[in-house]
Amino acid sequence: MAQPDDAALPFSLLQFYATSPYPCSYLPDREARSQVATPAHLIDSEIYSSLIRTGFRRSGIFTYRPHCDGCKACVPVRLPVAELRPNRSQRRAMKHHANLRARELPLVYIDEHYALYNRYQQARHPGGGMDEDSHEQYAQFLLQSRVDTRLIEFSDDEGIRMVSLIDVLDDGLSSVYTFYDPDIPDASFGTYNILWQAAQCQALGLPYLYLGYWIANSRKMAYKAMFQPIEGLIDGHWLALPKLEKT
Numbered sequence: 001m002a003q004p005d006d007a008a009l010p011f012s013l014l015q016f017y018a019t020s021p022y023p024c025s026y027l028p029d030r031e032a033r034s035q036v037a038t039p040a041h042l043i044d045s046e047i048y049s050s051l052i053r054t055g056f057r058r059s060g061i062f063t064y065r066p067h068c069d070g071c072k073a074c075v076p077v078r079l080p081v082a083e084l085r086p087n088r089s090q091r092r093a094m095k096h097h098a099n100l101r102a103r104e105l106p107l108v109y110i111d112e113h114y115a116l117y118n119r120y121q122q123a124r125h126p127g128g129g130m131d132e133d134s135h136e137q138y139a140q141f142l143l144q145s146r147v148d149t150r151l152i153e154f155s156d157d158e159g160i161r162m163v164s165l166i167d168v169l170d171d172g173l174s175s176v177y178t179f180y181d182p183d184i185p186d187a188s189f190g191t192y193n194i195l196w197q198a199a200q201c202q203a204l205g206l207p208y209l210y211l212g213y214w215i216a217n218s219r220k221m222a223y224k225a226m227f228q229p230i231e232g233l234i235d236g237h238w239l240a241l242p243k244l245e246k247t
Contacts, residue, residue, distance in 0.1 A: 013042055018067050026218040027073060035067035045147045049169040055233050057212055058167065058176060060144045066213065074213040076233040077241070078172065079194075081201040081209055083229050090227070093188035094195055100154045100161060102196070107143045107151050113163050114138055116179060123182035142177060149176070154193075162189045166197060172208030173201050194227060214241075 015038050021031040037043060037051060040061045048056075048063065055076040056065040066074040086094070117138055133141070143151075147167055154162040162180035166173050175197055180189035198209050214232065215221045224230065225241060232241045 014038065014047070019064075021069070024068075026215050026220060027071075030071065031068070032071075033067045033069065034064040037063040040146060043146060045168065046170060048147045048167070049171060052167075052169055052174055052210055053171070054236075057174070058145070058147070060140050060142075061146055073215045073217065075215070075241075077211050077214045077224055078231050078238070079198055079209040079211065079227055080207060080229060080231060081172075081198045082207065084195075084198050085228060086195060087226070087228070089188075090191055090195060093191040096186070096188060097192040099156050100192070101156065102152050102154050105151045105153055107145060107149060109135065109139055109143060112160050113153070116160055116163060116181065117142075120179040120182050154180075154189075161187075162193060164193055164197070166200075169206070169208075169210070172206045172210055173197055173204075174210040175212065190223065198227075 016035050017038065019034045019036060021033050024030040024032040037056060040063070043051070043063055048058070051063055054065070056063050057076075058064075065076075066072075068074075114135060118133070121133065142165055145167070150166045150168065152164045152166060153160060154164070160181075161184070162178065164178040165176040167176055175194070178190065178193050180193075181187070194209070194211070201207070201209050211224050211227075211230075213221065214224045214230075225243075228243050230241050231238045233239075
């Protein structure tokens with residue numbers, strides 16, 4: 001079985017295996033593979049925090065990182081929140097959605113959340129497979145966790161606008177998944193949500209907000225590099241990424 005690159009990782013009981021190739025969701029005509037950490041029941045919040053720092057992420061109870069043949073396009077990224085400087089459009093998004101109310105809820109199935117999730121997937125990711133997720137697939141993806149996970153619901157006077165899943169790490173927060181109302185004109189829910197999570201990091205005294213993977217040639221991922229400064233895990237080291245102009 002393939003072993004992690006960082007030999008200093010303090011979890012000798014874990015094993016790592018590579019999946020079979022599957023179609024890449026971000027770069028057309030490419031195949032992807034993942035490296036999965038097992039067994040899942042041994043991955044507690046402390047070990048998960050260490051895995052995140054080496055480029056892993058979580059989907060349900062599965063902890064994985066890209067392990068593609070001949071491709072390193074996926075770059076794990078994080079925001080050092082004390083240094084974060086929102087640009088003009090990001091500040092506008094915060095002001096525009098200042099009326100949103102956030103509340104933490106248990107990791108349980110809620111009909112309104114599932115309906116919002118389906119609307120989001122059908123509008124933003126049609127034909128990607130997730131737009132046809134059943135109740136069970138939705139729950140396996142978002143409501144199963146063996147680590148410290150928070151479900152945050154954002155609403156206004158008209159109803160639920162956004163739901164975000166966030167993992168609590170020993171050095172930050174990890175943004176697991178966010179879905180929101182796709183039918184509100186001029187909304188910037190995604191931008192607002194990242195800045196809200198960064199503010200939560202600061203309030204908790206945590207230095208980093210982990211945002212998953214950034215791919216330079218993927219429009220789906222481009223928004224992440226608009227938050228500055230941002231760091232990427234490159235050849236085992238967290239380094240500042242160059243500032244990109246908005247396109």
